Amino acid sequence: MQLKSVMENDNANLRRFAREMRKEPTSAEKALWKLLRNRRLAGFKFRRQVPFGPYILDNYCVRARLVVEIDGDSHATPEGQENDRKRDAFLATNGILVLRFWNGTVRNERDAVLDCIADTCAERVEPDRRVNSGNVQ
Helix, strand or coil: CCHHHHHHCCCHHHHHHHHHHHHCCCHHHHHHHHHHHHHCECCECCEEEEEECCEEEEEEECCCCEEEEEECHHHHCHHHHHHHHHHHHHHHHCCCEEEEEEHHHHHHCHHHHHHHHHHHHHHHHHHHHHHHCCCCC
């Protein structure tokens, strides 16, 4: 789903909530955003707290169709895990892959997290590059 399609299903309350979430990130979200913003990660542009359908995506790269979620304790409960499964399935039906990292992993294993995100972005756009360069394989 392209960003234009997202905006067609615009929800003013969700947008307002996303705006509030951008103002009060967790420490792990803030740390990761410093590394993703302004195309700092391999030139990939990420947007923060993006409304998409009924959800808000922590960090979204449109080009790679990739969401990076930073999860806290609420995601460890059975209810949180079920909500994540439903959300991930919804996003998958729209061609979007979700990578999830725990808060502690973002803080303590920063380089591994960044490598995983960069590698996944590159893998997801590589088919586009082959087609665009005329070297379809």
